[in-house]
Amino acid sequence: MATDQNKKTLRSFQCRDYLYEIFEQMSGELECSVDYLINESMRQYARSRNYGVRSPSASVQRPSIPPMGAPAAAPPAAAQPLPPMLPTSQRTLPGPTASPVVPALPQQAAFAPAPMMPVAPPAPVAIPAMPSAPVAAPFVPPLPAAPVMARPSVPPLPVAPPRLPSVPPPAPSKPALFIIFNGQKYPVNKDEFVLGRSSKSADLAIKDGNISRRHAAVVYHGGVYYMKDLGSTNGIDFQGGKIDSRAIQEGDVYQICDYDLRFTYQ
Numbered sequence: 001m002a003t004d005q006n007k008k009t010l011r012s013f014q015c016r017d018y019l020y021e022i023f024e025q026m027s028g029e030l031e032c033s034v035d036y037l038i039n040e041s042m043r044q045y046a047r048s049r050n051y052g053v054r055s056p057s058a059s060v061q062r063p064s065i066p067p068m069g070a071p072a073a074a075p076p077a078a079a080q081p082l083p084p085m086l087p088t089s090q091r092t093l094p095g096p097t098a099s100p101v102v103p104a105l106p107q108q109a110a111f112a113p114a115p116m117m118p119v120a121p122p123a124p125v126a127i128p129a130m131p132s133a134p135v136a137a138p139f140v141p142p143l144p145a146a147p148v149m150a151r152p153s154v155p156p157l158p159v160a161p162p163r164l165p166s167v168p169p170p171a172p173s174k175p176a177l178f179i180i181f182n183g184q185k186y187p188v189n190k191d192e193f194v195l196g197r198s199s200k201s202a203d204l205a206i207k208d209g210n211i212s213r214r215h216a217a218v219v220y221h222g223g224v225y226y227m228k229d230l231g232s233t234n235g236i237d238f239q240g241g242k243i244d245s246r247a248i249q250e251g252d253v254y255q256i257c258d259y260d261l262r263f264t265y266q
Contacts, residue, residue, distance in 0.1 A: 023038065032197065032209040039209075179261055179263060181261050192220075195215050196215040197209070202214060215232040216254075218248070225247070225263075226248065228244070229245070237254065250264060
């Protein structure tokens with residue numbers, strides 16, 4: 001049967017005062033307990049003597065990020081610019097068309113008229129005077145006035161109602177999730193709620209040397225909350241087995257080392 005390497009038993013031994021003061025200073029700077037540092041020192045010493053010590057689990061391979069300053073893809077070639085147009089002052093406009101020249105007709109030669117023979121005037125004829133009678137103008141009846149035709153009224157064309165802009169459907173509301181830890185209820189108020197040992201990098205800090213600085217996280221994605229391991233040393237337990245990522249259901253209880261975390265949506 002395999003021995004539980006996380007099991008602890010209260011022991012007593014003599015320690016040099018200056019060594020204990022060094023461990024107290026290290027625990028304050030590393031944010032862990034003196035017991036954890038002493039256990040780690042003993043484990044490292046046993047490993048240096050080739051005694052059996054459990055090796056930490058392999059860290060999760062994270063995707064590599066290309067270094068900054070790498071050459072980017074060449075932008076598409078720009079279109080060839082159009083040739084510039086000449087300004088209006090430099091454009092050549094056609095001048096007015098000259099009117100055609102009409103050649104002058106040749107002048108006729110001057111001639112002398114032939115002499116005419118004298119003609120005797122005719123004898124006057126007497127015409128009797130006729131009495132003048134007044135001439136009456138013919139009667140023209142007035143034309144009837146043309147009837148005024150009423151123009152038919154044309155109904156106005158129907159006006160189409162203005163087209164209303166399309167309104168996107170409202171986004172689904174984010175459900176509320178709470179963590180019950182040590183009898184207290186903590187709301188998950190971020191899309192990535194970190195659990196770990198460090199109070200500077202974790203949203204819920206658990207002061208225990210067996211817990212990593214960033215041990216696990218509650219991630220909200222696609223309308224669902226997930227419990228995700230962040231490459232911790234001791235991992236996450238759920239119903240007796242290790243998990244890497246799992247959707248959180250109502251009443252789920254996850255174990256991180258010796259601590260229980262219960263999740264509820266109420």
